Amino acid sequence: MNMEWLNTYLLSYGFIALFIVVLLEYMNLPGFPSGVIMPLGGLWIYNNNLSFTQGLLVTVAAGLVGSWILYFIGRIGGDLLLKKYLKKFPKQQNTITKSIQTLKKHGNWAIFTSKLLPVTRTLMPIPAGAIKLDFINYTIYSTLGILVWNYGFMSIGYYFGDIALSIVN
Template sequence: MKGERESFMDIDAVLNYFATYGLTLLFVIVFLEYLNLPGLPAGIIMPAAGILASRNNQSIVLVVFISVVAGVLGSIVLYLIGYYGGAILLDKLGLKFPKVQPTIRKSSTILNEKGLFGVFLCRLLPVLRTIVSIIAGSVRMNFFKFLIYSTPGIFLWNLGFIFTGYFFGDVFLK
């Protein structure tokens, strides 16, 4: 029961930060999350943003829009990192962190088999959704096509988490 209470305190702390810093905090955290940096995962951040939007009668459309813009911008940064040094980076990453190699291989396989549609598919899968940007850049995928296939996947992923918080968040917090 203690661990259960701690997780509720965590979500309450996140809600307090959102109440203080608003949509700016959402943008920064989602941007960093799409850069695959450690921190608070989307499974906590985006539902919390949905809960806060529901409690404060904020526009759910605006919350989703800001999260998608942040996700796309984070993905662009990783794409560019992949484009200008991705193969070397992926090799070093795989050597330093062997547990990452299967994720890199799986993402590469999906891109090779499905092409651009693979970018969309990877956006809907945990872990792969952030790694795919580096791989797409490293294989020199067309940047604009990358964006065209990334954005709907980012939208659906973020929408699912934010809507869950918006419509069901208070039920889970009781």
């Protein structure tokens, strides 16, 4: 996936494309990292005179749906998945154990802060589901973290994207 293709996709399919790309990113699927997708989304919204608020809500919804999918994967088959993962990658035992301990100890705040950290934000939902964190609280704190993260990165593209493009061109 390259930036030119992504921009063409956004221009052709609008907010639906933005939703799909962000959904896939929040599900930790290969592609662009959020640090590229969100600013590009903000720039695309600005350049096409679209509503920043509407774009932000679309990305938050996409991030939340992606997080829910991973949460329910963890809730339904998390123990089995974690066992298989650790069998294949035994050196990750400490990381997984620490993640689960953090979730058990700090719960909601661990979810909120995990949404503000690269990589961690897309990895925590499966252990959260596996230990059966309360879904309503998971949703509230995930939404808040996703909102802060997406707002910050989309704002960069929306408010400073033209400046960056003029420097590059």
